[in-house]
Amino acid sequence: MDYGIQGKVALVLASSRGLGQAMAVSLAREGVKVAVTGRNPEGLNTTVEMIKAFGGTALPIPWDLSELGAIDPNVSLVEQQLGSIDILINNTGGPPPTPAAGQDPKLWEKSFHDMVLSLISITDRVLPGMRERRWGRIITSTTSGAIAPIRNLAISNTLRAGLSAWSKTLANEVAGEGITANIIMPGRVATDRLRQLDEARSKRENMTYEAVVEASLKLIPAGRYGDPKEYGDTAAFLASMSAAYITGSVIRVDGGQVQGI
Numbered sequence: 001m002d003y004g005i006q007g008k009v010a011l012v013l014a015s016s017r018g019l020g021q022a023m024a025v026s027l028a029r030e031g032v033k034v035a036v037t038g039r040n041p042e043g044l045n046t047t048v049e050m051i052k053a054f055g056g057t058a059l060p061i062p063w064d065l066s067e068l069g070a071i072d073p074n075v076s077l078v079e080q081q082l083g084s085i086d087i088l089i090n091n092t093g094g095p096p097p098t099p100a101a102g103q104d105p106k107l108w109e110k111s112f113h114d115m116v117l118s119l120i121s122i123t124d125r126v127l128p129g130m131r132e133r134r135w136g137r138i139i140t141s142t143t144s145g146a147i148a149p150i151r152n153l154a155i156s157n158t159l160r161a162g163l164s165a166w167s168k169t170l171a172n173e174v175a176g177e178g179i180t181a182n183i184i185m186p187g188r189v190a191t192d193r194l195r196q197l198d199e200a201r202s203k204r205e206n207m208t209y210e211a212v213v214e215a216s217l218k219l220i221p222a223g224r225y226g227d228p229k230e231y232g233d234t235a236a237f238l239a240s241m242s243a244a245y246i247t248g249s250v251i252r253v254d255g256g257q258v259q260g261i
Helices: 018-029 041-052 068-081 105-133 155-175 192-204 207-218 228-238
Strands: 007-013 032-037 058-062 088-089 137-140 179-188 250-253
Touching: 007 018, 018 032, 018 041, 018 088, 018 137, 018 192, 018 228, 032 137, 041 058, 068 105, 088 105, 088 192, 105 137, 105 155, 105 179, 137 155, 137 228, 155 179, 155 250, 179 192, 179 228, 192 207, 228 250
Parallel strands: 007 032, 007 088, 032 058, 088 137, 137 179, 179 250
Antiparallel strands: none
16 A cells, blocks of 8 residues: 655654664655654664665654754754654653642643653654645644553653644644644554563562563553554555544554553
8 A cells, every 4th residue: 555655754863772662664665755752872873774774764863852942953963954844743752650639839830841841842843844835744642541541651641632622623733734643552562662562560569570571461452462563554644635524533553452442
């Protein structure tokens, strides 16, 4: 199936590993020129090498999303090196695991700055160009905890639920201009981040790591953790011409884990 996005330009945030890396690779396989970003130069190089291995185009940009002052120069660099940004993948790392009660307000403030304000500000920087060309895709990766809160991930649950509301509001504002805005939401997809969370639960609840995984699998109708490629391919579809009538939606990639309709 031809997704019709060959030659488009994508900016994929936090793509040096994990789900961001998977989304960058899937887009590149569709012929999209991809700017990959992250704080880890070694991880960025790995993503670039993965893309170049099949003849794709990738531009690595070291980028700490907490630095709002870096937005304009980094976006300008993408525009100069690859062209105007057609596809924006909003993605960030996760905050530390915490309960809801008793957290330092400074942690809430920092997490909002890094995970929410940064993405909104980057979107505001690239959106005028999309409006001018009357074509764009804004895909924001969050968490299933935004609709079915995950124990001990209170900050992630809360702030990413806010991103869902922002994305839906934005989608309604730009739908008539050829621009879509959607949320892509992972369940338990096999990344380093998920392993870290499972290991933390193992220590917290005095369980073996294997027992934590077994307990998790019992809650997933598909009976397994997701493959990051499956997540990346879903993002690529949402960026495609075929998905032009999908906007303001939340697409769950969770193996059926979240029981809400």
